[in-house]
Amino acid sequence: MTAPDAPPHVAVRRVSKRYGPLTVLDRVDLTVDRGELVTLLGPSGCGKTTLLRLVAGLATPEEGTIAIAGRDVTRVPPHRRNVGVVFQSYALFPHLTVAGNVAFGLSVRGRRRDEIDRAVARTLSLVRLEHLGARRVSALSGGQQQRVALARALAVEPEVLLFDEALSALDRNLREEMQVELRRLLREIGATAIFVTHDQDEALTMSDRIAVMNGGRIEQLADPKTLYERPATLFTLGFVGQSTRLRGTVAAAGDGMVAVDTPVGRVAAMGQFLAGSSVVVATRPEHLRVVADTVGHEGSDRARNSVDGRIRAVIFQGSRSRIEVAAGDQVLLAEAPGRIASALNPGDAARLVWPVAETFAYPDPEARA
Amino acid sequence: MTARLAIGFAWLAALAAVLFLAVPLLTVVAASVSPTPVFDLPLEGASLRWYARIGRLDGFWPALSLSLQIALLSTAIALVIGTLAAIAIVRGRLPGAETLATALVSPLMMPGLVLGIALLQYFRAVGFTATWSALLLAHLVVTLPYVARTMIAGLALFDFTLVEAARTLGCTYAGAILRVMVPALAPSFLTAGLFSFLASFDNYPVSIFLTDVRTKTLPIKMLQYIEEAPDPTLAALSTLILAATVILLVASDRLIGLHRMAGTSE
Amino acid sequence: MTATELPAPSPVVSPAPDRERWLAIGFAGPATLVLVVLFALPLALLFTASVAGPAGLTLSEYEKLATPHYLGVIWNSLRLALLTTGIAFLIGYPASFALARARGVLRSVMLAALFLPLAASVIVKAFAWTILLRSDGLVNTVLIALGIVDEPIRMIFTETALIVGAVNIFLPFMILPIYAVVAQLDHRLVEAAATLGASPVVAFVRVVMPLTLPGIIAGVALVFSLSVSAYVVPTLLIGERYPTLSTTIAKAFLLARQPGFGAAAGVVLLAITLTAVALSARLGRSGGSR
Ligand SMILES: Nc1ncnc2c1ncn2[C@@H]1O[C@H](COP(=O)(O)OP(=O)(O)OP(=O)(O)O)[C@@H](O)[C@H]1O
Ligand SMILES: [Mg+2]
Numbered sequence: 001m002t003a004p005d006a007p008p009h010v011a012v013r014r015v016s017k018r019y020g021p022l023t024v025l026d027r028v029d030l031t032v033d034r035g036e037l038v039t040l041l042g043p044s045g046c047g048k049t050t051l052l053r054l055v056a057g058l059a060t061p062e063e064g065t066i067a068i069a070g071r072d073v074t075r076v077p078p079h080r081r082n083v084g085v086v087f088q089s090y091a092l093f094p095h096l097t098v099a100g101n102v103a104f105g106l107s108v109r110g111r112r113r114d115e116i117d118r119a120v121a122r123t124l125s126l127v128r129l130e131h132l133g134a135r136r137v138s139a140l141s142g143g144q145q146q147r148v149a150l151a152r153a154l155a156v157e158p159e160v161l162l163f164d165e166a167l168s169a170l171d172r173n174l175r176e177e178m179q180v181e182l183r184r185l186l187r188e189i190g191a192t193a194i195f196v197t198h199d200q201d202e203a204l205t206m207s208d209r210i211a212v213m214n215g216g217r218i219e220q221l222a223d224p225k226t227l228y229e230r231p232a233t234l235f236t237l238g239f240v241g242q243s244t245r246l247r248g249t250v251a252a253a254g255d256g257m258v259a260v261d262t263p264v265g266r267v268a269a270m271g272q273f274l275a276g277s278s279v280v281v282a283t284r285p286e287h288l289r290v291v292a293d294t295v296g297h298e299g300s301d302r303a304r305n306s307v308d309g310r311i312r313a314v315i316f317q318g319s320r321s322r323i324e325v326a327a328g329d330q331v332l333l334a335e336a337p338g339r340i341a342s343a344l345n346p347g348d349a350a351r352l353v354w355p356v357a358e359t360f361a362y363p364d365p366e367a368r369a
Numbered sequence: 370m371t372a373r374l375a376i377g378f379a380w381l382a383a384l385a386a387v388l389f390l391a392v393p394l395l396t397v398v399a400a401s402v403s404p405t406p407v408f409d410l411p412l413e414g415a416s417l418r419w420y421a422r423i424g425r426l427d428g429f430w431p432a433l434s435l436s437l438q439i440a441l442l443s444t445a446i447a448l449v450i451g452t453l454a455a456i457a458i459v460r461g462r463l464p465g466a467e468t469l470a471t472a473l474v475s476p477l478m479m480p481g482l483v484l485g486i487a488l489l490q491y492f493r494a495v496g497f498t499a500t501w502s503a504l505l506l507a508h509l510v511v512t513l514p515y516v517a518r519t520m521i522a523g524l525a526l527f528d529f530t531l532v533e534a535a536r537t538l539g540c541t542y543a544g545a546i547l548r549v550m551v552p553a554l555a556p557s558f559l560t561a562g563l564f565s566f567l568a569s570f571d572n573y574p575v576s577i578f579l580t581d582v583r584t585k586t587l588p589i590k591m592l593q594y595i596e597e598a599p600d601p602t603l604a605a606l607s608t609l610i611l612a613a614t615v616i617l618l619v620a621s622d623r624l625i626g627l628h629r630m631a632g633t634s635e
Numbered sequence: 636m637t638a639t640e641l642p643a644p645s646p647v648v649s650p651a652p653d654r655e656r657w658l659a660i661g662f663a664g665p666a667t668l669v670l671v672v673l674f675a676l677p678l679a680l681l682f683t684a685s686v687a688g689p690a691g692l693t694l695s696e697y698e699k700l701a702t703p704h705y706l707g708v709i710w711n712s713l714r715l716a717l718l719t720t721g722i723a724f725l726i727g728y729p730a731s732f733a734l735a736r737a738r739g740v741l742r743s744v745m746l747a748a749l750f751l752p753l754a755a756s757v758i759v760k761a762f763a764w765t766i767l768l769r770s771d772g773l774v775n776t777v778l779i780a781l782g783i784v785d786e787p788i789r790m791i792f793t794e795t796a797l798i799v800g801a802v803n804i805f806l807p808f809m810i811l812p813i814y815a816v817v818a819q820l821d822h823r824l825v826e827a828a829a830t831l832g833a834s835p836v837v838a839f840v841r842v843v844m845p846l847t848l849p850g851i852i853a854g855v856a857l858v859f860s861l862s863v864s865a866y867v868v869p870t871l872l873i874g875e876r877y878p879t880l881s882t883t884i885a886k887a888f889l890l891a892r893q894p895g896f897g898a899a900a901g902v903v904l905l906a907i908t909l910t911a912v913a914l915s916a917r918l919g920r921s922g923g924s925r
Contacts (some may be wrong), residue, residue, distance in 0.1 A: 058533050078536040079544075091534035095552040105538035108548070156538060372835040375729075376736075383733035386726050386810065387748040389803060393763030394755060396773065400766050407771065454666035461659025469663060472670055478912045480864030482881050483681070483901045484674075486888055490684055490898065491677035510673045513666060563754075571756045574866050574881075578888060591758050595871065599765065607759040614754045618747070 007070060009034040009192045010055065010160050015064030017050055024050045026216040027064065032160070035190045037183070038221075039203040042213030043239070048196040051213075052162050055194060057081045069159050079108075084153030088165040090145045092137040098148050099124070099133035105156035123155045126185065143174050150182070154189070161186070161193040167202065179205050200240050204228065212236045228284075234362040237282055244333040245282040247364060250275050258361050264307045264327040271361030278367030287358040288334035290323055290344060291351040304353055307332065311348045314341055325350055394611060400604035419605040426602060428590055435501075436587040440569040443508035444516075447565050448558065451516030459524040473517035476510055481574030484510060489578040500584040507575050512565035519564065523557025559621055567614070678905075685898035696899035705883070709903065712879040716863035719801040720809075723858050726802070727809035728851065734810065735817040753807040761871040764800040765791060768872075797873040801862050808861060809854040816850030849919050856915030860908040880904045 008031035017025040025047045032038045040048040053059045055066060057078035065074045073081050084105075092101050099120050106116045124130045127147040132140070137148060146166065153161055167175045167182075183206050186193055197203055203210050204224045211221045212235070220232040231237035248262035250273045260267050260281050269281040290311075309327030321341030323334040332352055336344075344350065402415035423429060454473060458466045476484065488507050497503060531553060535545035551558070573588040580589055594603050686692050699705065734745050752760065767773050768790040775787040790796050820843065828838035862868075866881040880900055887897030 056533075056537050058536065077541070078533075079539045079541055081537075082539075083537055085534065085537040087530050087534060089528060089530055091528060091530040093531060093535075093549055093553065095555065104535070104548075108535075108539040108544070152534075152538070162537075375835070375839070376732075379729040379733040379736075382726055382729035383737075383745065386730040386806060387745060389726075390748055390752045390806060393760045393767065393803060394752060396763040396767050397759060400763075450665040450669065453662040457659040457662035461662060462656045463659040463663055464656075469667065473666060476674055478860060478908060480860070480881070480901075480904050480908055482864055482866055482884055483905045484677075486884060486894075486897055486901050487677035487681040488673070489888065490894060491680050494680060506673055509669055513669060517666065567754050571758070573758065574864075577885065588756065588758050591756075591762075592867065592870070595758070595762050595765070599762070603762060604766070607756070607762060610759060611751075611755055614756075615751060618750055618754060622743075622747075 006033060008032060009036070009069060010194065011065075011067040012051070012055065013065045013067075015051075015054060015061045015066060017047070017054060017059065017061050024216050025054070025061070028216070028218055030211055030218060030221065032192055032194060034192055036208045037186055037191075037193045037195060037206060039195045039197060039207040039210045040213055041197060041200060041203040041210050041239070044198060046213045047216045048198070048213055049164055052085075052164050052194060052196050055160070056083050056085050056162055082156065082159050084156060084158035084161045086146075086149045086153050086161070086163045086166040088168060090149040090169075092145055092148055092152070094136075094138060096137070097133065098129065098135045098137060098140070101137060101148055102133075102151045102155050104152060109156070119155055123151045126154065126189075127151045142170055143178065146170060146178065154191075159192065161191050163193065163195045165196055165198070168197070168199070175202070176205075182206070204240070210240075212239060214239075229358075231360070234280060234282070234365065237360075237362070242285050242333060242335075243282045244285055244288060245280050246330060246332075247278070247280055250277045250279055250361070257356070260361060262330075264309070264330050264332075267305045267307075267359065268302070268356045269359040269361040270357065273361060273363075278364040279361040280364050281359055281361045283354055283359045285322070285333045285335040287354045288332065289353045290325070290334050290336055290340070291353055292344065292348060303356055305356055305359060307352045309350060309352065311344055311346050311350050313346055314344050316341070323350075325352055327352075397604050397607045397611065400601055401608040403601045403604070406600050419601040420609075422602045423606050423609070426590075426594060426606070428585065429606075432585050432587045432590040435504075435584060436570055439501075439504050439508050439586065440566050443505055443512045443569050444562055444565045446509055447512040447516040448562055451513050451561070452520050452558075455517060455520035455524050458521055459527075460529065470517070470521055473521075474514045477514040477518070481511070481572065485575040485578040488575070492579070500579065500581050503579045504576060504584070504586070507579055508569045508572065511572055511575055512569050515565040515568055516561040519557050519561035520554075523554050523561075527554060556624070559624060563617060563621055567617075681898050682902055684895060685902045687895065696895045697903075699896055700899055700903060705900075708878045708883055709880060711877055712863050712881065712904070713907070715797065715801060715865070715869070715877075715879060716859050718798050719805055719862040720855055720859045722798065722802045723806045723809040724851070724855060727806055727854065728813060728847075731810050731813040731817045731850070734814050735820070749807045749810060752804075753811075757804055757867050758871075760804055761800055761867050764796065764803065765871055768796045768799070792873050792876060794873065794877065797869060797877060800868050800872045801865060804865075804868060805858045805862050808857045812853035812857065813847060813850035816847050820846055852915045852919045856911050859911045863907055863911070864904055880907075 010030075010032040012028060012030040014027045014029060015025055016023065016027055028047075028051060030038070030051070040051060042048055050059065054061050055068075057073065057076060057080075060075065065072055067073060068081060068083070093104065096104065102120045102123055103116050106119055111119075120133065121130065124133055127150055129144065129147050129151065132144065137145060140148065146169070149166070167178050170178060179202055195203075195206060207224055209221060209223050210227050212219045212227065214235050220227060220236045222230075222232070227236060228241055231240065237243050246260075246262040246264065246267060248260040248267065250258045251261045251266065252259040253273055253275050256270060256272055258269055258271050258273050258279070260269055260279055262281065267281050269279075271279070273279055307325075307327050309325040309332065312324040312326045312331060313322075315322040315324070316338070319338060320335055321338055323336055323341060323344060325332045325334060334352055401419055402417060403419070404416045451473070454469065457463045458470050458473075463469070485507070488503070488510075492498070492503050527550065531549050532542075532545045535549040536542065540548055571588060572586070573592065576586045577589055580586060585593075591603065591606070685696055686694065688695060700709070734742070734749075737745055769775070770787040770789060770791070772791075774790065775784075778784045779787065824842055824846070828842045829835075833841060864881055865879075866885060869877060869879050869882055880903065884897050884900045884904065887893045887900065
């Protein structure tokens, strides 16, 4: 983690939440440092919104504690937590103007009129809406409404900002624009933020760290680079980015490496397993190099894996192409820049070569069951 | 061709409907300034003397006051308890919410007369003889369905995330309801209040069975005047009631828009 | 590290759902109380009173209603309701389409023309018709001036007066529910029907009519149940000559002091309106499921 000596700004400790018989969150641990943006990423129904609502105080956990800025807030109602929430639907108050919405939190706190006016003007200019203060919120575009929602949450200078799929209602271009802008703005003001999304690109773009959630648990909490390059679990690997996988049995192990017998031959991978374990070996498609010439001397060695096969399809995807290579009854996925891919044709023999250091072995979930 | 004919016919029907609906209202206004006591058209010279006579109608002021009291109070009570019930129905984990919703609007389907005689016998049977209170309770049954219907529809469209947003911004639960839900639902409250006020103020068939010689609501008094001695004074009174209604409607239109009311009223 | 591990069963039970339920019951309480004490119980008592004789249960009050005279009275009420509903539909249905097409000022004017009479007192409007339809009233004056009739025709206290007044008073209740449906009508459906080869008439009958059926049913049921139990309109516009269930009920309580008979008549009137409502609810449902 970033600063080991500073206490976390938000600390969620062994928190569980149940709705009737359904366990929605199961002993979740999560810490967010001051000024850090942590994203909760996961499939629908994995408990992201629920975790966010627990931090906001809109729901209370059955087990565990939540602390914000060193204060235990587990049983503190939302209005005394000083959090800022940006809802997916924005939840702007329809009976108030833009400025009225932004002023709301401050006027509830009983601030003086002139103080509120200044804060509203400052916050609106922060989100570049200074000219729209008198507008009715119903007369705003989606992107503008999004900014008002953000400004409303920022105006109270909250300890932590919570975003629940805050950008998902925007169209693609606007969303990407807002991702960059929001990231810049949050850095600028040094906000501590938790950001919920199920869009992996958004998570990778915006986050200091990403918590990948699955079935009410956090699978992995790491910075985007680590998460992508060293996914701790097969779920993370599959949820963030593309992967090529092979099922097999460990033939030999040692030195943090395993040799795995797969349907397409022996493959070396990083990992610690006993010989005889069922594993899935996996790597990212971009690590697979496609070599058209299968007779050359480039074979497997201690640093490289190599598999021979036949090109099944070349799928043009703009700057890169996706190449499907059939080896035995397996299909391996590779990626190559357009100019290399254009020389490849379906039906050609091809050899795939990739580094062992980028190959990871995971326990095979199906073999256990 | 057929389509054009049909559209022309539709406009014709609409025109006829609008004129037909306007005729009695215009008549009353014209008759109220009649120069003679027999509803002559004010072709040669209008007269405002009938307006001056309204206040001298026998028992007019007490009837007006009673009607206003009953209409305002029953509407206020209905707004509170009807809205609470609507919240429970739309939001809460209320067992039998559907049934309650149907039951709450069911008095609308009931002939007023039947409700009137049912309450008359019931109050007699339980020995409840206070006329004013009996009227208020009866009018509560008249107004509650209007409030329930409008508020259930309004709340069904209300985004309760707004309440959560207000809470995270520093409102207590009750504060969030008052500062966010109530103003956001203002159009529904206004519609509900307007309909239930008018329903009570204009009610005849329920009230007729619950009044006594000294305690009469305005509609009952008016019917009595009309049957006894119809003269332009009544047209003047009717015109004033109409004018008050117009002012109410225009004010609500300013506030929320009539087409929104048309959407929620049925 | 595995992707799926069964969550441990928890000993802690959340109290929240229970509290929410009690809160909801508390919120619904006052209105439910009003409904039971001031609506359900009185109705139950009314029903009891209609079958209570000096010696136990009796249907004698209902037998009185089955005599030719009172069957005629019931028919009068039904006839008034049927005629009013039919005429209001014939005017209101096409008018709703024009209203839905209207925009801007025109729409505001038309909506106002609907709302104002709706909000205006029934007594005021009925009174206006008594002025209009008198033998020296405006209608006769116009008819004579135009040379259509030579001498004033009797209109007030005739069935014509009754129906004209009733249609006038209940017409908005026909137009509004139909308008609400027509305004939502997706015009692309008609265009789609046209692209599928439907002539305007066929498109109307096969597409528009079925789609507006819920509005029609609602409007018809509303106008029928309002006009079958109308009291002020027959009292002022036709009087004793045309006794209806409503006037009979009122007389039984206010003049004749026959509460048992009045209660029985009330139950019959209630049964008629409830039948109309139930029928429309059922039709509405089967119409909607097609
Ligand atoms: N109030 C509630 N009552 C009962 N179950 C609930 C409630 N709120 C959430 N759940 C359940 O908890 C689980 C997690 O819900 P949550 O909203 O946290 O998911 P999510 O990760 O935000 O999903 P999404 O990406 O679809 O928004 C779901 O199975 C949901 O059905
Ligand atoms: Mg969610």
